[in-house]
Amino acid sequence: MGDENKPSQTPKLDELEKGPWPSFVREIKRAATKSPMARDLLGVLELSYEEKVGHWKHGGIVGVRGYGGGVIGRYSDVPEKFPNVAHFHTLRVNQPAGWFYRTEALRAICDLWERHGSGLTNLHGSTGDIILLGTRTEELESTFADLTKAGFDLGGSGSDVRTPSCCVGPARCEWACYDTLNFTYDITMHFQDELHRPAFPYKFKFKASGCPNDCVAAIARADLSIIGTWRDEIQIDQAALKEYTENGIDIQADVCERCPSQCMSWNGKELRIADEWCVKCMHCINAMPKALRPGQERGAVILIGSKAPIVQGAMLSSVLVPFMKMEPPYTELKELVGKILDLWSEEGKSRERVGEFIQRVGLGNFLEAIGLEPKPEMVAHPRENPYVFYEEYFEEEPEAASETEG
Amino acid sequence: MGDENKPSQTPKLDELEKGPWPSFVREIKRAATKSPMARDLLGVLELSYEEKVGHWKHGGIVGVRGYGGGVIGRYSDVPEKFPNVAHFHTLRVNQPAGWFYRTEALRAICDLWERHGSGLTNLHGSTGDIILLGTRTEELESTFADLTKAGFDLGGSGSDVRTPSCCVGPARCEWACYDTLNFTYDITMHFQDELHRPAFPYKFKFKASGCPNDCVAAIARADLSIIGTWRDEIQIDQAALKEYTENGIDIQADVCERCPSQCMSWNGKELRIADEWCVKCMHCINAMPKALRPGQERGAVILIGSKAPIVQGAMLSSVLVPFMKMEPPYTELKELVGKILDLWSEEGKSRERVGEFIQRVGLGNFLEAIGLEPKPEMVAHPRENPYVFYEEYFEEEPEAASETEG
């Protein structure tokens, strides 16, 4: 199959070239016109389709000099059959914030990847990186040299800061409550060392969304989720409302009745919002973007701890700072994150995400250790169980009873 | 203090004779006019009020012959000072269903308790029993003899069926969806042996409420909670509605808008209920009892597992049978309970309530073992974690693959 002249027989995969949705098989075949690796990938994948099992294994750690992350090592378990994918390592390349490109930059990546790898990519990986899919160990260092020459660097993998990512934010969205791109670039640069040299108990992901719509799913899949919000009044353009009613929006039914805090009222002419009850869900603004806009006192909610289910079940991030102003150089946030990373690095167990760490030590203790005041905004509700750990108690000296630390 | 002629000095307790709410101290003092036990109780309680600690200890098991439950043994830890309460055991006497009495019956109890005990009672204990508060070990058997003579029997304690209790139900409430009194009496008689002779891993409580208002808090504190409900349409008397509007009820605001399933509509004249959406919460009926009544196809939801927090946190009962007809002799329920008690007795750990047992073995497995079909009504939502235990799988014979039990 690894033979250059005899294209692999892929009847099953060929089925997936049919149909209206763009075909990944076509992509692999397209790459295979030039790349033996892509050709063997096609073969090994057809084999998986026949046998219904994968044919990859991960082995020793591979990477580029001085870095501990950014490369995912993969080896075929059928190298005899498909020698060109005997090694098939992935490089994670840190994307530009907001996934904006000039074509030159993308072409530069294509060119270097044509020289060094399979010619296959993912635009993008689920964390946000440009994924260069498949090359041999001996190509890694030279690929990296060409990458940095093109102005790109590797992203995270392993127990490090993972490549931060963000929504399109102020670059194109009228709702961005802070500059997600600037923040993401800034924090990425600030944590370069932590990103390239894994030294944590486990991975640590940042994701930045400009508003509660959370278009990068930060609350579900980032150890630190920074979600834009406001705390004054929603800006209303009463005149523009009219336009919507004329264009078929039923403000009462579609907007007021869907408001989770039921804080809106519409008399057919004027919309009133009792902003002190608004939970900043975005629904009304989403429904009528010309008429409503987030308030002017903007910032972000900082949430911590989301992750996929392994080992104790999935977690959503939860509120750590109910409102933080988000202005460069983001000192308040960086200091907070610094304390968190220090504490977790010190006391986290191996393969314990920060969210799991917090649950193990208790959010109250965690807050104390990083110097944040407990706030009711951090909880959906106070505890329901009576297993309170009282650290302060009275000493047994009846004459002079006094409160002391336990 | 135990001296009959010198009344104990109780300055602290005396404070609690003041104020408008009826005073328990007055009760103890009243009993103390005749009972040395009550007198010493006053003394030991004053001591507790001075020292801020209790003075009781529980010791060996005490009881009446042939019974394992019904008596709570208590001993004073200051018997020298208060010899009359050196023993101070409680008898739990099974109340009549619904806590109805003729005065003769109560007087009979007073008389025997005057002879045998402190003259103090609780009407009633939190489980529902008549509590006869405080007597000596040697009085137990004769008290019991006089009790049965008066037509009463002991209730539960320890790892047995606890005294079932129920709301006033059809005896006085128009909303009772089944006969809570009859059911409670029936089940109490059916489980006499299990009630008096502890043989379970832990206690097992029944509580029966006639409708979802749950006036005996069954869902919060019974291992088996039987809560009346209906499954057809709420009966509406449109004419009676008028009366309510005239008497100041705002049907739109007070009723329709507070309906949890938002299934009511009121046009100022007619009330409509989309019963297929109604969750049988009772609110509308509660608000307008003359105009609305539960439907006519009545029965109960059977729920299982509530308890206080020890050890793993409090639990509410959860749905086991979404709807069951409740007619004597309650065969379906008794058979179900029989299976549950057998299984839990067999496989429950010591001091493991049935709700905890279910959580340990898994509700799915529990249902399988008692022969109930899983139903989506039993859960608030299906699982969110991917840790599914697949018991069925294919055998590795590629030619003749077939589903088998694992």
Next chain:
Amino acid sequence: MADTVAERKTDIGPPHYEKFLPPVVKANYGKWKYHEIVQPGVLVHVAESGDKLYTVRAGTPRLLSIQTIRELCDLADTYSDGYLRFTSRHNIEFLLTDPDKVGPLIIELTTRGFPVGGTANAISSMVHTQGWIHCHSAATDASGIVKSVMDELIGHFQTMELPAKLRLALACCLNMCGAVHCSDIAILGIHRRPPKVDQEKLSKICEIPTVVASCPTAAIRPKRINGKETVEVIEEQCMFCGNCYTVCPAMPLSNALNDGVSIWVGGKVSNARHAPMFSKLAIPYLPNNPPRWPEVVAAVKNIVEVWAKDARKYERMGEWIERIGWPRFFQKTGIPFTKQHIDDFRHAGLTYQRSVHIKS
């Protein structure tokens, strides 16, 4: 009757309820049509037959002497043909058919110190437990606090002007006898120091594996001391729940200086409108201050008043808090939010605020 040794009667069960039902109840059993609340403490139930049953409800201390029971029986004999009942919250109810007797009965009850009320949107009697009267495990007294709180709040027992029912309960230790874990306001006795192990006694009277297993936080470890099998408690891990003491009397927790009371809010049991809810921690600790626990009384009163003023019609405590949000509950009541309020037990993560829906 499973056992008939020497004519000794056993397993006779409770008296059949029918024997104790007033004739009007028997006649209209299951055929009630509707009810009205005539005035605080007085219900009238109207049957399909047109019959009417008047109920007069009065508060009692629950702890009753036989003298008082006889006194109440006398009243029943005079006013309700010798029938009476008790409620699931320990109130007494007189069941009358003659409306003219209602007024005189109320006067009689009131004069004798039994307040009439507890119906509809009122505070009813407090479900409570034994306390220092009878239980070995109590971290506080039950009856004393109940009396003190009800003395203060009796106005709400005798009227029906609250937004909704308000259910108060008290349990004297974490075993939580009664449904305090689902009450609008619950008062809960708490220990705050680890048990003191009586090594001598323990090795004699307790089973080590049971003791070890009893601890929800795994704070108890078996240990051999002076050649005796006993246990040690890792103090930092103990949450003072007392479960070890319940299974093993050689590990008492009582501590005069540190025992006290915690306050919980927002639970409910009924399915009306909102599904049942657990109560949540409002105040982690208040001292035991007998005979009148002024701190506890003030705290409860404050919460009742803030709620009464702010809640909408039909809004139980928990429904109100759900609407206004916990941050405002703490603001409005002036109760400080502390580390202790944040759950750190088994399901803690699920109690964190996992959205940006914030009402500050």
Next chain:
Amino acid sequence: MADTVAERKTDIGPPHYEKFLPPVVKANYGKWKYHEIVQPGVLVHVAESGDKLYTVRAGTPRLLSIQTIRELCDLADTYSDGYLRFTSRHNIEFLLTDPDKVGPLIIELTTRGFPVGGTANAISSMVHTQGWIHCHSAATDASGIVKSVMDELIGHFQTMELPAKLRLALACCLNMCGAVHCSDIAILGIHRRPPKVDQEKLSKICEIPTVVASCPTAAIRPKRINGKETVEVIEEQCMFCGNCYTVCPAMPLSNALNDGVSIWVGGKVSNARHAPMFSKLAIPYLPNNPPRWPEVVAAVKNIVEVWAKDARKYERMGEWIERIGWPRFFQKTGIPFTKQHIDDFRHAGLTYQRSVHIKS
């Protein structure tokens, strides 16, 4: 730049985003006023300055050859001054200032096989993972299922007639790369047999304590076999999560006959209206049936259609189910409810129905 050894550049980080922003974006950065969705796949954002930015969004397979990337770059050079971006769901977006170019670009994209759409109340591209293309841990393929499902549902990508956005995602194993645990519909690769322990290899390459600790159900015990430290798996306790395999390659789980796919529904991420929610199990198991997984495609299509027909405007899958209740979700979709649907993991008790609020 922390490291400067021999001119080798490291720690340069990603290119600064400003270099890649089109002039109209730079000029109106942070000053957008509102947007409109002109037609499926086409947004116009209007700035306070009055400037307009047209975005044309197209689906891609995410797995792209350099040839295709170059082709897309050619399009960007022609139509959008050499600027383009990708979305958080792997769609490509062309950023135009000239409205006249929108139509021609759409034709060009469509002709070349890149469907234009994915905006507003549509199904956008599926977030997915590596599958048999690159991951050692996959219980199913990713790209093949995504292609098959999107072939079937492409109509909803190209129109905007659904009640709300519908977010589909796929992860090929329980590690759940991507946010499948919070998707409207998630497809999840699952193993269904315990790992096979390669004793020889294990004792050489894995750390026993790590392996033991990796198991969420404590199914792995250290064991000494033929004098070698290795582990055993208690089969009845294994839930096939694969975490042991992730930490120790000597415990593979793949099993051609039993691996397959489960379907999850009702998750969401945005805070719009309802707070974020996890997806819940809808179908515990469907077989791997490459190349087109017809069972999976049919199952997903069915759920989409039932929802599309029944949900109200703005009602995401999870909001719809919350309104109609789970019993009706199962009724309407015809999916059987089984033992597997009932949670039996850590917080299981909290997922039980703890009220009598039942919509059957």
